[in-house]
Amino acid sequence: xxxxxxxxxxxxxxxxxxxxxxxxxxxxxxxxxxxxxxxxxxxxxxxxxxxxxxxxxxxxxxxxxxxxxxxxxxxxxxxxxxxxxxxxxxxxxxxxxxxxxxxxxxxxxxxxxxxxxxxxxxxxxxxxxxxxxxxxxxxxxxxxxxxxxx
Numbered sequence: 001x002x003x004x005x006x007x008x009x010x011x012x013x014x015x016x017x018x019x020x021x022x023x024x025x026x027x028x029x030x031x032x033x034x035x036x037x038x039x040x041x042x043x044x045x046x047x048x049x050x051x052x053x054x055x056x057x058x059x060x061x062x063x064x065x066x067x068x069x070x071x072x073x074x075x076x077x078x079x080x081x082x083x084x085x086x087x088x089x090x091x092x093x094x095x096x097x098x099x100x101x102x103x104x105x106x107x108x109x110x111x112x113x114x115x116x117x118x119x120x121x122x123x124x125x126x127x128x129x130x131x132x133x134x135x136x137x138x139x140x141x142x143x144x145x146x147x148x149x150x
Contacts, residue, residue, distance in 0.1 A: 018132040
């Protein structure tokens with residue numbers, strides 16, 4: 001006797017071709033969270049359900065945030081060099097500072113990724129949302145009907 005095992009349920013409905021409603025909620029929440037803390041110069045438009053650029057004041061806050069981030073990374077590099085040249089420091093302190101310098105170098109790569117593509121990212125995300133809506137055969141507004149971010 002052969003037992004037929006069905007495919008595991010991935011939680012997606014058949015009309016959720018590319019993005020599930022849970023993922024769409026996360027996208028909206030991430031952009032709203034980034035807007036509040038000036039992590040990126042975009043905001044989530046709740047009426048049109050798309051990403052837009054913020055005003056010049058919020059963009060200036062975002063630029064100041066980026067300058068502070070880069071300044072801190074340079075400070076970590078300076079401390080790493082200073083601690084590694086000091087003979088009185090233990091090996092664990094020197095290794096710790098090397099790890100922290102490497103860790104902060106990754107943040108510089110992420111910062112540069114956003115800075116270099118600042119004009120491209122909202123269009124890319126909006127096109128992804130529109131493409132997902134077209135695959136599902138719905139308008140963009142009905143996809144986000146239950147998503148509310150205050």
